Amino acid sequence: MFYRPSDGHGLPHDPFKAIVAPRPIGWISTRSKSGAVNLAPFSFFNALSVEPYLVWFSADAEKDSVVFARETGEFAVNLVGEKFARQMNATSVDAPRGASKFAYAGIEAAPCRLIGAPHVAGAPAVLECRLTEILEPKGLDGRWAGVYVVTGEVVGIHIDDAMLSDGLFDQKKAGNLARLGYMDYLAIDETFQMRRPRWADEDASAS
Numbered sequence: 001m002f003y004r005p006s007d008g009h010g011l012p013h014d015p016f017k018a019i020v021a022p023r024p025i026g027w028i029s030t031r032s033k034s035g036a037v038n039l040a041p042f043s044f045f046n047a048l049s050v051e052p053y054l055v056w057f058s059a060d061a062e063k064d065s066v067v068f069a070r071e072t073g074e075f076a077v078n079l080v081g082e083k084f085a086r087q088m089n090a091t092s093v094d095a096p097r098g099a100s101k102f103a104y105a106g107i108e109a110a111p112c113r114l115i116g117a118p119h120v121a122g123a124p125a126v127l128e129c130r131l132t133e134i135l136e137p138k139g140l141d142g143r144w145a146g147v148y149v150v151t152g153e154v155v156g157i158h159i160d161d162a163m164l165s166d167g168l169f170d171q172k173k174a175g176n177l178a179r180l181g182y183m184d185y186l187a188i189d190e191t192f193q194m195r196r197p198r199w200a201d202e203d204a205s206a207s
Contacts, residue, residue: 017043018181025179026057027078027088029102029109030068031117036098037109038064039091039120041080043179044147053154055129058147064097066148069131074115075152077127082175082187084123114156124163124174128156 026045109118129152
């Protein structure tokens with residue numbers, strides 16, 4: 001099939017998020033200027049670069065995570081391990097502004113080292129971030145798309161030592177969880193390796 005998004009897909013559910021998948025989950029913790037804390041998952045999340053380390057998450061409304069990050073210039077990204085799946089899902093509840101989702105989901109908050117926002121105690125890894133910008137992307141028609149893209153630079157990284165194998169972060173041990181389409185999630189149960197080819201090697205083998 002082929003369809004133009006403007007014409008509709010004619011399927012029982014929109015397939016877009018299922019096509020652009022799996023997506024890592026940005027489990028974002030923030031603190032407001034007044035001291036209120038928030039924790040919420042975002043399936044539109046990823047890394048942008050490594051020099052510097054930049055990450056972003058996108059919210060489809062001016063949610064607490066956006067407001068608090070703007071107020072304080074800080075946020076933390078908590079890696080969602082498989083053991084946190086149900087608690088992560090619980091923090092997606094549409095709670096009133098300022099309500100603690102840490103308490104709602106029964107999650108212990110731990111202090112970060114370099115920023116004021118807390119992080120999820122026991123998370124396999126945590127990225128402490130300082131806000132660099134908040135973007136409001138536009139569509140082809142020039143209108144605001146109704147989303148806020150929050151970008152931050154990673155200034156501190158926590159890794160649970162139990163997640164290291166021979167000096168490498170073990171994603172299988174961590175149980176990295178990813179978002180698929182519809183109501184579906186993905187947990188890592190198998191990994192394999194492939195090296196990126198180098199043009200110089202191909203050129204040498206042909207000569």
